[in-house]
Amino acid sequence: MKLEKTTIDTSQWVQEYADYLFNFALSRLNDEDLAKDLVQDTFIAGMQGLSNFKGNSAVKTWLVSILKRKIIDVWRQKETRKTDTFSSYFSKGPLGEGWLENHRPKGRISEIEEAMENAELKTAIFGCVQGLPEKYKTVFMDKMVDEKDSEEICKEHDITASNFWVIIHRAKLQMRECLEKTWFND
Numbered sequence: 001m002k003l004e005k006t007t008i009d010t011s012q013w014v015q016e017y018a019d020y021l022f023n024f025a026l027s028r029l030n031d032e033d034l035a036k037d038l039v040q041d042t043f044i045a046g047m048q049g050l051s052n053f054k055g056n057s058a059v060k061t062w063l064v065s066i067l068k069r070k071i072i073d074v075w076r077q078k079e080t081r082k083t084d085t086f087s088s089y090f091s092k093g094p095l096g097e098g099w100l101e102n103h104r105p106k107g108r109i110s111e112i113e114e115a116m117e118n119a120e121l122k123t124a125i126f127g128c129v130q131g132l133p134e135k136y137k138t139v140f141m142d143k144m145v146d147e148k149d150s151e152e153i154c155k156e157h158d159i160t161a162s163n164f165w166v167i168i169h170r171a172k173l174q175m176r177e178c179l180e181k182t183w184f185n186d
Contacts, residue, residue: 008059010047017060018043021067028071038074042067128178132171139164140171 021042025035045066046053053062129137139157142148148156154164 008050008053010050013043013046013059013063017063020060021063024064025067025071029074034074038067038070041070045070124179124182125175127182128175131178132174136167136171136174139167140175143168 018039021039022035025038026032029035029038042063046059046063049066053059129140132140135157139153139159142153142156143150150161150164153159154161157164159167
């Protein structure tokens, strides 16, 4: 259902949406003052851009999308793009006591970086699984990915329990060797 632009009552926005928008911003920024500022900016941007609102979504959804863009802008402003050596981020080298205070990952940016690293690791694992011999691959996937019961796998592949455990052990050794080459030794 499309809303008519003339039926939108902006006078109720603060009462209806302020708490929700504030909690949304606060959960992503961990800064009450900044969250309040962004909510105010969102209301101002919404009122200024009201003529662009087509009514294809609820006003709340539209305001949240404005707020999301404002939060992303804050993240971009906070993120530094300078290049340092990896060890410069740690107090005693990469295997030392921990992150230097001003280089410690913070908030959503570090979560995004972690997700990207996890995706790269997932790709490396998948590549290593594809390198396993066919019999190892299917047994390994059934056990480790599909989490099938060992007895069920033995029946499906017509192997003994001891043969199953030998296959799993050898597949794990090959996976470790592959990951050491492809993931841990960049």
